[in-house]
Amino acid sequence: GNSVTQMEGPVTLSEEAFLTINCTYTATGYPSLFWYVQYPGEGLQLLLKATKADDKGSNKGFEATYRKETTSFHLEKGSVQVSDSAVYFCALSQADSGYALNFGKGTSLLVTP
Amino acid sequence: GAVVSQHPSRVICKSGTSVKIECRSLDFQATTMFWYRQFPKQSLMLMATSNEGSKATYEQGVEKDKFLINHASLTLSTLTVTSAHPEDSSFYICSAGVGTGRSGNTIYFGEGSWLTVV
Numbered sequence: 001g002n003s004v005t006q007m008e009g010p011v012t013l014s015e016e017a018f019l020t021i022n023c024t025y026t027a028t029g030y031p032s033l034f035w036y037v038q039y040p041g042e043g044l045q046l047l048l049k050a051t052k053a054d055d056k057g058s059n060k061g062f063e064a065t066y067r068k069e070t071t072s073f074h075l076e077k078g079s080v081q082v083s084d085s086a087v088y089f090c091a092l093s094q095a096d097s098g099y100a101l102n103f104g105k106g107t108s109l110l111v112t113p
Numbered sequence: 114g115a116v117v118s119q120h121p122s123r124v125i126c127k128s129g130t131s132v133k134i135e136c137r138s139l140d141f142q143a144t145t146m147f148w149y150r151q152f153p154k155q156s157l158m159l160m161a162t163s164n165e166g167s168k169a170t171y172e173q174g175v176e177k178d179k180f181l182i183n184h185a186s187l188t189l190s191t192l193t194v195t196s197a198h199p200e201d202s203s204f205y206i207c208s209a210g211v212g213t214g215r216s217g218n219t220i221y222f223g224e225g226s227w228l229t230v231v
Contacts, residue, residue, distance in 0.1 A: 034220075043119075043206055043225035044157075089156065099210030099220045100147050105156040 002027045006090050006104035013080055013111050021075040021107045023064075023090035031092040033057075033066050033073040034101065038087045047075075047088070080111045116140060117209050119223035126197055126230055133193045134226045136163075136207035142187035143209035148180075151204040151225075163190040163207075197230040204228075 007022040025031065035047040035057070048057030053068035062077045073090060090104040116139040126132045136146055144165045149157040161182055162170040169182035179201075181193040194201050206225040 036222075044222040046220070046222075093220070099145065099208065100159055100162060101149075101157075101208070101220065102159075103149075103156045106154075108154075 002031065002092060002094060002102045004090050004092055004102055004104035006088075006107050008105075008107070009087075010108040010110055013109070015082055015111055015113055016079045017111075019075070019077040019080045019084075019109070021088055021090075021109070023073045023075065023104060025071050025073065025090075025092050027071075027092055027094060029094060030068075031094050033064070034091040034093070035062070035064055035073070035075050036089040036091060036103075038089065038106070040086070044089070080109070082111045082113055085109055085111045117143075117207065117221040117223040119207055119226050121226060122224055123227045124229070126228070128198055128230055129196055131193055131195045132197055132228060133191055134205055134207075134228070136190045136192070136209070136223050138188045138209045138221075141209075143190075144187060146184060146190040146207055146209045148182060148190075148192050149206045149208070151206065153204075157206065160192075160205075165190075194228065197228070199230045202228055202230045 003026045005024050032051045034049045036044045037047045048059040050057040050066035056065045064073050064075045087106045087108050089106045091101040093101050118137045120135045146163040148160045150160050151157045159172050160175045163182045163184040165184045171177045184190040204225050207223045210220045
């Protein structure tokens with residue numbers, strides 16, 4: 001079946017540090033890949049997505065590239081801010097599942113001043 | 114843009130009672146909506162797929178008699194937690210998709226509903 005594996009958190013970084021959160025997936029066919037962010041006490045917000053191999057999703061300084069050869073979709077940001085502190089979820093969806101998502105366990109990020 | 118709204122955002126109920134959570138697509142029609150559950154500091158787990166005009170499809174291990182889902186219209190799905198117990202306390206969140214095809218679909222999430230059973 002489909003699954004998503006994320007690096008364990010929490011991740012603690014200083015402001016302006018470089019961020020990488022690893023995500024790998026297992027799926028048949030060609031899934032769409034997503035990163036969602038959840039701020040404390042809030043619901044989920046789509047951060048970025050990619051729907052085919054070699055696509056790069058980007059938003060708010062975050063980037064992730066769909067790598068089919070390594071089945072990965074790592075999230076990166078060149079310079080994090082305190083306001084980026086949140087939980088980040090990697091997810092995938094398959095065309096045959098409609099819009100249902102398989103989520104990774106989430107990675108908590110804390111950025112300190 | 115498309116928005117999915119949930120209500121209530123927070124609810125406290127007594128053990129043994131039932132509570133209903135609504136999920137609405139505000140400016141688009143959703144033939145399918147999804148209900149997820151999130152325990153504190155854990156990931157979201159798909160509970161069921163809500164299908165307009167037909168029975169919901171439940172994931173393995175989810176009690177359909179306990180978590181009643183009704184999708185009576187193209188803009189509204191409801192999740193009713195029946196005979197709630199403290200272990201049902203959780204964050205429940207719905208989603209709906211719009212668009213066609215793998216490249217065109219966009220998934221929107223509701224704001225989520227915090228359920229506390231006391």
